[in-house]
Amino acid sequence: MTSSELWTRTTADRYDAGETEMSSAAVLGPTLAFLAELAGDGRALEFAIGTGRVGVPLRERGVPVVGIELSEHMAAVLRGKIDEDTLPVVIGDMATTVVPGEFTLVYLVYNTITNLLTQDEQVECFRNAARHLGPGGRFVIELGVPPLRLLPPGQVAVPFDVSERHLGFDTFDLVEQMLVSHHFTRDGDDGRTTAATPGTATPGRRSST
Structure with missing residues (x-):
């Protein structure tokens, strides 16, 4: 399954509405200030x-x-906010895709390194960041x-959001070291429930409905 199959256009269109807390000034403000300081007078490359x-x-x-993004649907939503000349985006795998130029900062936020399901892929991601960085450059990863400790013996799931329109819970596979986040969103008042976003996993990401 490709990222564009996982992140359908419907899911991509809903993504921002489901991430209002992460887009709030309280969360985003310190993040932007931190990244801007590290970038300095140079350029920044965002993986995913x-x-x-x-x-x-x-x-x-x-x-x-400059951005690298595997999902064409997610990139299409971004393109509705800003033009290509102002913020270029290359469609490709962040572990292998190379873009022209040198950067003072490469960054990867919101657990997205877990999109890479194997240690080998994650190592390649670090190598790809190094390819793009100039002397003294930084690679920043945000990872939860x-x-x-919230998982009682014998239990495999922990809820992280239970509200009127959204149910979210994580399931754990301790042997495979895999965490999958399941998201269910209630659409309107007719009781229909759909998967809001693909799940996040450690060390990789899997989708859930």
Whole structure:
């Protein structure tokens, strides 16, 4: 399954609406300030730029940003916010895709390194970041720590959001070291439920419905 099959156009169109907390000034403001400081007077490259939650406002702060994104659907949503000349995006795998030029900062946020399901792929991602960085450049990764202490013996699932319109829970496979986040969203008032976003996994990502 390709990323564009996993992240359908419908899912991509809904993505920003489902991430209002992560797009809030309280969360995004410190992130942008941190990245802008590291980028300095140079350029920034975002791996898995998605819909541009971070890349677009970072560019608006004056930092030249280029993105790599595997999902054409996610990139299409980003393109509706900002033009190609202002924020170029290359469709490809962040572990292997190379874009022209040198960068002072490569960054990968919101657990997205877990899209890479194997250690070998994750190592290639680090190597690809190094290919793009100039002397003294930085590679920044944002990654959560699975809450294994919340998992009682014999239980494999932990809820992280239970609300009127959204149910989210993580399931754990301790042997395979895999975490899958399941998202169910209620559409309107007719009781229909759909998967809101693909799940996040450690060390990789799997989808869930």
